[in-house]
């Protein structure tokens with residue numbers, strides 16, 4: 001059996017012996033060997049006399065085995081120094097066996113550090129040429145000792161996996177590379193913005209591997225996160241990023257070379273896996289420049305949670321009831337109400353409760369937060385405009401002006417833009433999930449007020465007309481400017 005086969009056998013037996021509650025607490029989702037080969041295949045192997053490797057949260061040692069095997073094959077004469085850090089005592093016999101297997105490759109020194117990686121990394125003076133990791137996934141409790149320790153070191157992250165990434169980047173030697181498989185959540189959104197900024201200031205992303213199938217990579221471990229592999233080099237900024245895409249970890253990947261600035265921007269990391277994705281990002285970066293805040297408007301999530309407000313929701317209109325607007329009222333870019341939906345379409349409550357849950361009469365843009373699988377679009381928006389106050393379901397986001405309605409042409413223009421194919425194509429690259437969160441909308445860029453007023457004149461019943469108008473208006477104003 002090869003080194004990798006033996007490591008895979010150990011991974012499987014370690015996984016089988018695990019207590020599921022412990023497994024979740026320590027984020028113990030081990031990398032299957034085919035995925036390990038993809039991850040270990042991503043960095044360049046440095047040509048040096050000594051190559052220093054680190055595996056934070058090493059588990060049974062699958063990733064170290066895959067990387068050391070590759071380094072030995074490509075640099076037969078180099079000395080390899082390996083450090084594997086693993087906090088869980090019960091995994092150490094398996095890890096120790098993998099490390100001694102790796103030593104048998106010849107000219108390899110290994111060290112097993114049986115400690116918490118966070119505290120070890122914060123005091124370690126060691127620096128590494130290659131770091132490979134599949135870090136644990138666990139939320140960091142606000143105010144916990146662990147979070148405080150990280151904050152004192154300038155690391156402000158909501159999940160331990162990002163702390164592992166940040167510390168890994170700090171432990172790299174100049175030109176050292178880190179490759180990691182993680183969820184995609186750090187690539188956009190406000191929770192990770194501080195981390196992202198430090199990360200892309202310290203390292204240059206040079207390779208990304210995405211999997212089209214969300215759930216299959218860790219299929220035998222129960223993880224359903226959307227996983228992504230990123231390799232990055234300390235102190236470098238390449239002109240291009242190699243973006244690999246495969247269906248899951250078992251089939252061949254296609255590769256594209258994408259301009260660095262189309263992947264790494266000040267606000268997000270985009271992963272344009274296809275030509276179409278790259279074009280969607282490039283178009284948006286070039287044409288849309290205004291956040292909702294720049295436009296003086298705000299996006300919020302609907303206030304009425306149906307299961308908490310059952311007694312206020314009614315199927316039939318009753319005296320003094322207000323419209324209850326939910327996702328089923330947005331169709332083809334329009335809102336209509338009532339439509340005879342299964343869910344209650346009317347809201348009635350005592351004035352003191354109603355004043356907290358209703359929004360005043362006026363024009364709003366309502367956007368579905370969830371798209372059904374069979375829906376063609378991820379983003380669907382409509383304009384709600386009425387002389388009555390209204391209740392918005394919590395499964396909608398709505399755009400307003402300081403809690404009140406928008407100027408009608410601005411609402412119409414925003415809905416046209418949100419319903420355009422350009423926006424939908426962009427959103428698919430920008431967001432790793434199918435939900436349309438208010439935080440996503442806050443971060444995205446929109447046309448100017450002037451452009452929105454022009455878009456408001458469009459007939460919104462046809463996708464072709466919407467798309468042509470967005471094209472014309474956004475290009476024309478740019479030429480004029």
Ligand SMILES: C[S@@+](CC[C@H](N)C(=O)[O-])C[C@H]1O[C@@H](n2cnc3c(N)ncnc32)[C@H](O)[C@@H]1O
Pocket residue numbers: 026027028029030031032056057058059060061062063085086087088091115116117118133134135136137
């Ligand atoms: C997602 S698993 C990956 C294991 C292995 N690298 C692999 O790819 O198969 C994360 C590993 O990190 C370990 N771990 C969790 N928290 C840790 C910590 N604070 N310090 C060191 N290791 C930790 C877990 O016990 C687990 O073995």
